[in-house]
Amino acid sequence: MSDDVKTAVKEFILSEFLPGEDPAELTDSTPLISGGILDSIATLKVVLFIEEQFNVTFEAHEVDRENFDSIENIARLVGTKRPQDHDQARSSA
Amino acid sequence: MTRHAALHEPFAAAARRWPERTAVVEPGHGEIAYGELDALSDRLRDRLRALGVAPGDRVGIYARKSIDAVAAILGILKAGAAYVPVDPGAPPSRNAYILNNCAVKAAVVESRFEPRLRTEIEALGVAPAFVAIGEAGAGEGLRRALDAAQAARPVPATDTVVPAPDALAYILYTSGSTGKPKGVMLSHENGASFVDWCSDVFAPSEGDRFSSHAPFHFDLSILDIHVALKHGATLVLVGEEIGKDPERLAALVAEERISIWYSAPSILALLAQYGKLARHDYSALRTVLFAGEVFPIRHLRSLCAQLPRPRYFNLYGPTETNVCTFYEVPAPIPEDRTTPVPIGKSCSHLRCKVVDPEGREVRRGEEGELCVAGRGVMQGYWALPEQTARGFLVDAAGERWYKTGDIVTEQPDGNYTYLGRRDRMVKRRGYRVELGEIESALYRHPAIKEAAVVAVPDEEAGIRITAFLSCREAKHPSLIEMKRFCTEHLPLYMVPDRFAWHDTLPKTSTDKTDYQRLKELA
Structure with a gap:
């Protein structure tokens, strides 16, 4: 269910912070903060991007080194913000 | 006192x-x-x-x-x-x-x-x-x-x-x-x-x-x-x-009733842009000090407009002297100012002068290197007597003047204006970064044949650091690999923003790395 998040975040990071990189090099588990890809300002940009794209809000304490250190972790965090709203939206449509 | x-x-x-x-x-x-x-x-x-x-x-x-x-x-x-x-x-x-x-x-x-x-x-x-x-x-x-x-x-x-x-x-x-x-x-x-x-x-x-x-x-x-x-x-x-988190930081400054704030301008710029300052009460804040790098005037103006009450001071000085000049930002900042505020006048425990490359004092208004003497000036660099000696200008009276490496001019009103550096040091988020130290770290990577690092101004980040590299192998390491390698050898603020691969790096006629050409490419 979080594949759309993973894809969008991956594309955003590639275009913003890794221009020219082979997309295959950036996996779901590539260390982003501890690997020097995202600094504090870059992390902030990722937060703003996700909040806008997926209509979620992060609490300040959630934006930490752990939650944002991989695409996997980011998707997991976003997943906790969007509980089953997919299915409900579909059935009511 | x-x-x-x-x-x-x-x-x-x-x-x-x-x-x-x-x-x-x-x-x-x-x-x-x-x-x-x-x-x-x-x-x-x-x-x-x-x-x-x-x-x-x-x-x-x-x-x-x-x-x-x-x-x-x-x-x-x-x-x-x-x-x-x-x-x-x-x-x-x-x-x-x-x-x-x-x-x-x-x-x-x-x-x-x-x-x-x-x-x-x-x-x-x-x-x-x-x-x-x-x-x-x-x-x-x-x-x-x-x-x-x-x-x-x-x-x-x-x-x-x-x-x-x-x-x-x-x-x-x-x-x-x-x-x-x-x-x-x-x-x-x-x-x-x-x-x-x-x-x-x-x-x-x-x-x-x-x-x-x-x-x-x-x-x-x-x-x-x-x-x-x-x-x-x-x-x-x-x-x-x-x-480094503007929203939490903005809340903390208000909750803790900070009255004297001091940080690098980049943090204040983040607060002005993303801090949502209007949410909080900053009535305790009376003085805002910033130092370490140039404060882009757009962000300083925005900050002063959002928080009009405190007095703002631009403090300037290298680690070797700590603060040696200071300037109080006028309120409001005149609308026609499009350049950063001056670094100001000498602090009272120090003296400043501006010299030409031969160490002679220039006339007011002419460009030159800012030199500092007095009680605040460092003893020297640990176990580096030659670098220490090169760092000072000794005048006819035997007084030691620390050469900041910063090029300034003195305005008619006596305030100094910062123009740039005479060497390869840059400031990033307030930290000093010697581009040569980044190059040394890059050379430790086994695949790197040549490394040259340049910094160019960047509207948003203040400065952008690009590493130009050539490789010993046919397939060069990935960008992700280079960033990871850099974080193992350098503090985060020194990791380059960009890595550019070339078959060979451009050279001057004397076979030195052509940094001017690289700056154009960056």
């Missing part, structure tokens, strides 16, 4: 006068009163003396910013030693290099850093004594470590050392162009003369609440810690995680 010879003397006086007042707050962890902080740092002094630390020695601090680290600074000074704070976020190999370079007799180390540090430093053939503290926070880590040490091996109380004015008080390591960090040696007189100048200009009182945003290995911390503790004020430690 009383003049103090030793950096830690005013704190001791404040502790006697205001033992119950809160000295340091560590939000989320705890706080400590002046009397308690005095007693805790006395105990560290005694332990260090028993470990063989003597006046004139150096003692390292390798811990996150905490009450424990503040107590360590005071305890080391009381033992007559110079403190050497290292960046807990920097690679352990770099920190081991620093502690070995200045031959620390002991180090106060958080346990989580201890195994790596011990391995790295023993590989260098030395074994300083460690005061290991379980986990820094609220002073409890240090207190428990001292309790345990005292139970195992009691040591007697000693007297606080009253050092000579020219005795070293602290060594701050900055980026070195030769690839290794270099230690700037500051004496008690250097530190105390700066602190006294701050007292005169900012008139702090025991009612003030100072921010401590900069890390302790950064010279902005000298003002935060030593000015606050001189006046019986409260120092509010801002943790590294919160420090």
Whole structure:
């Protein structure tokens, strides 16, 4: 269910912070903060991007080194913000 | 105003006068009163003396910013030693290099850093004594470590050392162009003369609440810690995680009722853009100080408009002199100003002059290098006599002028305006970055054949660092691999933004790397 998040975040990071990189090099588990890809300002940009794209809000304490250190972790965090709203939206449509 | 010879003397006086007042707050962890902080740092002094630390020695601090680290600074000074704070976020190999370079007799180390540090430093053939503290926070880590040490091996109380004015008080390591960090040696007189100048200009009182945003290995911390503790004020430690998060930081400044704020401009620019300042009450904030890099006028103007009440000061100076010129930002900033505000006029404990490449003073209005003399100017670089000699201009009267490397002009009103650098040092988020140090790190990668690093201005980030590389192999390492490699060898603020691969790097007619050409490509 979080594949759309993973894809969008991956594309955003590639275009913003890794221009020219082979997309295959950036996996779901590539260390982003501890690997020097995202600094504090870059992390902030990722937060703003996700909040806008997926209509979620992060609490300040959630934006930490752990939650944002991989695409996997980011998707997991976003997943906790969007509980089953997919299915409900579909059935009511 | 009383003049103090030793950096830690005013704190001791404040502790006697205001033992119950809160000295340091560590939000989320705890706080400590002046009397308690005095007693805790006395105990560290005694332990260090028993470990063989003597006046004139150096003692390292390798811990996150905490009450424990503040107590360590005071305890080391009381033992007559110079403190050497290292960046807990920097690679352990770099920190081991620093502690070995200045031959620390002991180090106060958080346990989580201890195994790596011990391995790295023993590989260098030395074994300083460690005061290991379980986990820094609220002073409890240090207190428990001292309790345990005292139970195992009691040591007697000693007297606080009253050092000579020219005795070293602290060594701050900055980026070195030769690839290794270099230690700037500051004496008690250097530190105390700066602190006294701050007292005169900012008139702090025991009612003030100072921010401590900069890390302790950064010279902005000298003002935060030593000015606050001189006046019986409260120092509010801002943790590294919160420090870079504008929304949390904005809330913290309001909740903690900070009255004197000091940080690099990049943090204030983030607050102005993303801090949602209108949500909070900043009525306690009376003074905003910034230093370390140029503040883009657009962001400064936005900040002053959102928070019109405090007075704003641009402080300027390299680690070698600490603040040497200052400028109060006019309110409001004139609309026709499109360039950054001036760096201002010389502080009263120092003198400044502008010289040409031959060291002759230029006429007012002409460009030249800013040189600084007086009580705040460093002793030199640790164990680097040649670099020290090159750093100074000695005039006919025998006076030593520190050559800042910064090109300035003096305006008709006497304010200096910063124009740029004469060498390859740049400022990023307030930190000094020698591009040569980045190149040295890149050359350690086995695949790298050539490395050249340039910095160009960037509207948003202030500066953009690009590494131009050529490779020994057909397939060059990925961008992700290069970033990961850099974080293992450099502090985060030195990792290049971009990496560009070329078959071979452009050369000048004399076969040197053509940096001008590379800047055009960056």
